Amino acid sequence: MDLSKLNLNWNQADNLIPAIVQDFQSKDILMFAFVNQQSLQETIKSGYATYWSRSRKKLWKKGEESGHLQKIVNIFTDCDNDALIFQVEQIGGIACHTGRKSCFYKELSPIIEWRERKDLPILKNPEEIYKK
Amino acid sequence: MDLSKLNLNWNQADNLIPAIVQDFQSKDILMFAFVNQQSLQETIKSGYATYWSRSRKKLWKKGEESGHLQKIVNIFTDCDNDALIFQVEQIGGIACHTGRKSCFYKELSPIIEWRERKDLPILKNPEEIYKK
Numbered sequence: 447m448d449l450s451k452l453n454l455n456w457n458q459a460d461n462l463i464p465a466i467v468q469d470f471q472s473k474d475i476l477m478f479a480f481v482n483q484q485s486l487q488e489t490i491k492s493g494y495a496t497y498w499s500r501s502r503k504k505l506w507k508k509g510e511e512s513g514h515l516q517k518i519v520n521i522f523t524d525c526d527n528d529a530l531i532f533q534v535e536q537i538g539g540i541a542c543h544t545g546r547k548s549c550f551y552k553e554l555s556p557i558i559e560w561r562e563r564k565d566l567p568i569l570k571n572p573e574e575i576y577k578k
Numbered sequence: 579m580d581l582s583k584l585n586l587n588w589n590q591a592d593n594l595i596p597a598i599v600q601d602f603q604s605k606d607i608l609m610f611a612f613v614n615q616q617s618l619q620e621t622i623k624s625g626y627a628t629y630w631s632r633s634r635k636k637l638w639k640k641g642e643e644s645g646h647l648q649k650i651v652n653i654f655t656d657c658d659n660d661a662l663i664f665q666v667e668q669i670g671g672i673a674c675h676t677g678r679k680s681c682f683y684k685e686l687s688p689i690i691e692w693r694e695r696k697d698l699p700i701l702k703n704p705e706e707i708y709k710k
Contacts (some may be wrong), residue, residue, distance in 0.1 A: 453692075542655055
């Protein structure tokens with residue numbers, strides 16, 4: 447698949463581009479990850495979000511272990527083509543490995559500390575998520 | 579202001595952390611930018627979003643020229659503390675220098691090209707935005 451017509455500004459240091467993952471219905475931001483060319487091609491071809499895992503240094507089809515796949519609804523880019531939004535249908539309703547709907551479950555408190563958001567409870571025990 | 583209690587994972591190469599900017603009411607994603615320590619301190623202290631401009635290599639108080647300031651409503655981080663969400667009230671309703679509500683105005687079409695989103699028209703001529 448030829449991605450050259452998309453004129454994406456891949457980061458020169460690591461050839462990645464950030465992907466903001468948003469629930470297409472609620473518009474909640476679920477997570478933040480990176481794609482390389484191959485993972486973006488996989489995402490478009492398969493219709494399911496596939497990232498580049500910087501820690502594991504390999505393609506990462508989101509949900510391949512947990513079943514919590516992310517079905518692509520829309521892909522957007524911004525004015526300077528250096529960031530993507532994946533609007534997805536989050537299968538199982540859980541994007542975070544902690545068992546929450548979204549990874550962004552910490553909010554800044556007035557005393558400049560993080561506290562847990564009340565609107566993002568743990569829905570499923572993480573040990574249950576990755577049990578085969 | 580001491581940010582150490584936030585345990586943020588600043589990028590080792592450039593000491594920046596990405597900030598996803600979201601309208602606090604509509605939940606639309608408006609733009610994507612970066613902060614360094616100083617700009618995050620400024621953001622928290624002033625209550626208005628301040629970024630680090632990678633191209634101009636200086637602090638960038640969003641809207642300082644256009645008047646389109648971003649009033650901070652919430653700041654969130656994710657499970658591994660390496661990305662932020664700024665939920666904002668977008669003054670003037672325009673976040674993008676192209677005159678649109680959001681910078682993410684291009685969507686992937688079935689023939690793997692970008693096309694303009696119909697829901698993000700130009701609201702104001704860019705030349706008008708930056709006229710003093």
